[in-house]
Amino acid sequence: MLGSELERFVGEDLGEWDDSSTIIPDNDVRASIIAKEDCIISGLAEAREICEYFGLAAEPLYDEGEFVPSGSRVFAISGNARKILQAERLILNFMARMSGISTLTRECVLLAGAAHKSVRVACTRKTTPGFRIFEKKAVFLGGGDTHRFNLSDAVLIKDNHIKILGLEECLRRAKSRASFTKKIEVEVENYDDMLLAATSGVDIIMFDNMSPPQISEGIRLLSEKGLRDRVLIEASGGITIERLAEYAATGADVISLGCLTRDARWIDLSLEMD
Amino acid sequence: MLGSELERFVGEDLGEWDDSSTIIPDNDVRASIIAKEDCIISGLAEAREICEYFGLAAEPLYDEGEFVPSGSRVFAISGNARKILQAERLILNFMARMSGISTLTRECVLLAGAAHKSVRVACTRKTTPGFRIFEKKAVFLGGGDTHRFNLSDAVLIKDNHIKILGLEECLRRAKSRASFTKKIEVEVENYDDMLLAATSGVDIIMFDNMSPPQISEGIRLLSEKGLRDRVLIEASGGITIERLAEYAATGADVISLGCLTRDARWIDLSLEMD
Amino acid sequence: MLGSELERFVGEDLGEWDDSSTIIPDNDVRASIIAKEDCIISGLAEAREICEYFGLAAEPLYDEGEFVPSGSRVFAISGNARKILQAERLILNFMARMSGISTLTRECVLLAGAAHKSVRVACTRKTTPGFRIFEKKAVFLGGGDTHRFNLSDAVLIKDNHIKILGLEECLRRAKSRASFTKKIEVEVENYDDMLLAATSGVDIIMFDNMSPPQISEGIRLLSEKGLRDRVLIEASGGITIERLAEYAATGADVISLGCLTRDARWIDLSLEMD
Amino acid sequence: MLGSELERFVGEDLGEWDDSSTIIPDNDVRASIIAKEDCIISGLAEAREICEYFGLAAEPLYDEGEFVPSGSRVFAISGNARKILQAERLILNFMARMSGISTLTRECVLLAGAAHKSVRVACTRKTTPGFRIFEKKAVFLGGGDTHRFNLSDAVLIKDNHIKILGLEECLRRAKSRASFTKKIEVEVENYDDMLLAATSGVDIIMFDNMSPPQISEGIRLLSEKGLRDRVLIEASGGITIERLAEYAATGADVISLGCLTRDARWIDLSLEMD
Amino acid sequence: MLGSELERFVGEDLGEWDDSSTIIPDNDVRASIIAKEDCIISGLAEAREICEYFGLAAEPLYDEGEFVPSGSRVFAISGNARKILQAERLILNFMARMSGISTLTRECVLLAGAAHKSVRVACTRKTTPGFRIFEKKAVFLGGGDTHRFNLSDAVLIKDNHIKILGLEECLRRAKSRASFTKKIEVEVENYDDMLLAATSGVDIIMFDNMSPPQISEGIRLLSEKGLRDRVLIEASGGITIERLAEYAATGADVISLGCLTRDARWIDLSLEMD
């Protein structure tokens, strides 16, 4: 992460004058971060950068995105005791939040993959402000697709756009205004728009808030018209883990889930002095 | 929030060149944010600041920390349609995350208050890096206590400190090194340390990972020695909502819960064009 | 532009203590920016933001990207004389540099369009460090395509990648690692790679440093195999304005030109007190 | 350059998530930057700093400001292949832009020096916003004079000042308000003002938009009055390379040229993997 | 100190282009910082960080907060001569300002301690904007108490608060709104308010602008009511060094002095090349 970004994160947890850490002697110790539950671990690179900032030696004991059984040591730290205590909370916050997302993502990837081998599970832009890059990275390390990082990453024509201008005009504008390097995605609510989009050469069609049978039927229609392999199909909108397999089985290429970043629980990790 | 902070949050979601928003006409519209479920609403001040940044008029329809029934309009926006679409996701991310925390906090405050009228429910430093101030504010608006914002906010003598130096030396150092304007809190694991801390004039005693009966017994002992009203008692460590009432009933002054910020679900909110 | 960015630009030209501007009286005056040569004007939005920063009233007299004949007033400013003198150089530097790029771009767009109606003229990442967004915007206002803003904007498999891993492995990795929201572009040096790329479903094929006849032949081959309408064709590498028409005539979809940002002359503009 | 500045430049070219570089293996390689045309090289210090940022070893093979014949290796890099690909464009943009300016400056310095041995060739404040320090440094490395970095660097009384207050009042104010550590320069349009300025003890007289014969006559008049060696003479305003020698021959001390930074072509450089 | 902060301090003294330092040869030398008068030295950590920034080797020859007799070498530097000249003024400004504060603080601590052994001498928020952390640190190193770093550090109920709401309401609000982790301090003007505050459980009572006899009487009253050991007593407001002993002798726990940071003279230090 950027040096200035790291400074900000550190500053948020240190404040201006930390008396607590000065209580203990200024000598070197060893500590470990222990996983208190099974998880897909992530945030190790960030933990290492935080350690470097504090002048601590760091050694990840697993790879990013690897499965870690409960009770395992995942990260070893050594160095000045005061610095370890100052770095502790920030490291744990990074790893616990990121690993929680990676773990939930992996679960969803496996669930969806069981229903439809090549389907992708993607997150959305429903992320904690200021922390998106780390949340998306955690999704990636869990095996998911990062989707758009921001509004500039691809052109997305949504219901509100279509309501105002009509789909045809939207497509005309998108094609003439956006760089050829960007994909164009259209959110469709009915099969007419879907067919119009597919024949107009959009790159991705998003079925938003449609049921699995509706999606299946849409895909069937596209195949019938010989348009299926010209577009990617994304299913989106209120999809829960409970119904994920059902959506995956429709044959959509991508299932996107706001819950990956919104509802992931933190993994229980703790730092223990050796 | 600071202007530079707001710029960062906006930049994260806009990226360098947003083509999607340029598709639609550049005219003025009205939109509302709707709560799709019951909640304690927060993040309204932040939503307003984001609107100002984009030159949009904003009107909160509820007070911060107020209960909002499902289906209600909570926030009205008017202005340039493109700007509204650019501001939408950031506003929703702020409000959904913060309201989720406020809602969970309120629930806990009511639960604990039913068991012990004057008890406080506090959050911890287990917050998303870079977003702490907003998560703590959401706790506050839900009726909770913000606890320490960072390591400089009070002196906390923890098990690791005591293990290295012994409690007496820790207390001696804390008192001589920390400013008189700061409180001193001690994490205790047994009644001897508790009594030593209380007689040494610490401000707060934290019972960490102790059961409700153990806490009750500790408080009884303090009362017996005439020390109860000289210290605040905080119960902390792995306390779940399920057992919250039980902890509150011990008579502790404060129950702190990592889950307020760690496990709060997002509130389902959506922006709809009028 | 971001407030912090504007501050930086202003600070660069003001320094810490400007004595010159304090020489003249502190009263209000009017001034105009005059184009001393024909041009496609751009940078008006930036000029207005700079004026706002200095508390000056600003009125653009042309639209961004419009043709301006030599001798025209393009921008009117009124306000404190000292502030106008402090803002003058920064405004002119923005407008002269951006308009120079827009003017050259328009010339190229017309040249290329005469040879092949639907061809796009794009710039590259050969931009002045720190000023890319404005240079790309100037290309856009001149009618050109902004191409990738940075390395994250699309996946580009270049000769060095292919040399190390072979094209097939590169494609396999790109597809599995990059988000489905991003396009994949491949730089090809021969027709075998071209065909492999096109059948593998890449989005864009770049002919790098190939002559117009070689490009025409490549496009013919793609058509023969029924692959032409599945990919966009970009011609790139050392293309000069002199040979632009020839490249456009090959039927490529995009011609990219480093010279748009690298070699554009500044437009001669001056600020005159009314 | 400042760490925060470097971060900004790097961020502009990397974006938030670079997939392309992850395609290739994560191993160490060697690369060279080759000059594809004769040039005065500069930007080597900046290239080295960028390499350090990415953890790459760097070795400049020429001195800053040295002549480099076409085809030469000018800079050697070794380290992680992915990092080299990420650093490539930024390094080339710095070196190509700066070397272009140094090369043009050297040409002008030689031209002017042939006409008048001790004359200085200076640039102006017509620089790309945000990149001035590097453009001025490139002028310096080419043998030119950096002139004022910003409005605070010396007091410059211009035609607009004189129009409003008259020259005498301007001089009075400049002398009483500006620190004694700063030079005072006056832009003159006629010989009366010139003589007034010289007798008032200004440090520099600028002949703005005057022809070589007019400048020669002005200098003759100053000599006649015994004032020549009390002031520096700067010739400025629309001076082209074509007429540079003619201006230098007037005996002016400094010739300033906006074109050094405005119209310099980029030098053609490329990075090649060894 | 933060990297970005250090960059700012360095940039303030370097400016954009330092010609003076380039005059001398680019070779390595040794230099020492000499105390020209007796002092309590501080700012050594900051001096070392500045040296690191410039790539210089640094060796403090005293401990922070140690007494240094006039004429002593306090800090040794070695490295590039140009860099030493560039770092010189910033290092001296830090050390001279901070040591001045530490020296004055030590003097006050000794004076007050002679009158009342356990009294603390504290500074206030009357500090140079942007430099508070270093001025407070200098007070700490001189043996003083840092007091509140900012408005968030404790709750302070002042005369203006009481005037508007009355003390009882102020206390009620402070207790319900502020986190339990913060101390509450009340500024009192009469004994009624003092007794009310003490019985309400505030942590600190500040006697503002009261004379030593008034303070003594207040403390006597508190003792009489058995409230003395429940609160800390701070004497504040226009206390000069001349009357410090008198205030200390009242038995107050803390004497706070704006003059520690406001009126401390700089210590005379100079950097000499060996």
Add this chain to the structure above:
Amino acid sequence: MLGSELERFVGEDLGEWDDSSTIIPDNDVRASIIAKEDCIISGLAEAREICEYFGLAAEPLYDEGEFVPSGSRVFAISGNARKILQAERLILNFMARMSGISTLTRECVLLAGAAHKSVRVACTRKTTPGFRIFEKKAVFLGGGDTHRFNLSDAVLIKDNHIKILGLEECLRRAKSRASFTKKIEVEVENYDDMLLAATSGVDIIMFDNMSPPQISEGIRLLSEKGLRDRVLIEASGGITIERLAEYAATGADVISLGCLTRDARWIDLSLEMD
């Protein structure tokens, strides 16, 4: 001041969560800043900017640099009571520090002017890190000369330079390396160097740590050689207010005093609610 700078100053005094200000009602009040002693007032522009930041109306009742008798209202504020309390300390710190410097400067200017009418009194670079611009501005408002803001502002050849290279070589380098827009100043220790410098065309000669008679004799020698009006003479080094008149009487053009910024007392100001 820059927006980002102001944010930093405000943040330093507010901290993350100010409970004290929330105690009082959220209504509008009026307040005044009162001078408790005679002074030359400055910092009014900064006070106004701070008020604007907090949304407060501000009205300066004196001009910057004007004499203010003890007891006068110097600045009126109105607006939200909480905001006034949050802005109070920062406003006072700015005004008290700056006015202290302006007051001392004015005293010195008058003292020196009485001894030698046209002499200037200048400050040095001995300023509080991060606050230099405001301290120099306060000197300016007190009637003093700001001297160099940083190392880039003029070329200063000091004893250490001369020791290493000899004066002649130093002058040769300074003239060839520094821009013609900068003055060159030389610190001299003897009359030979003085004469060499003056005949070499330097702009300023600094007599460092020389006594008034030595300076007078130097000036006499320069006059004798007809060199006096070609150079400015600066007397510097350990000059106290007590001996200022004596130095001024030597006929030096500038007397520079580190004490203006180093030893100025704060002016006693207070904010009172109306």
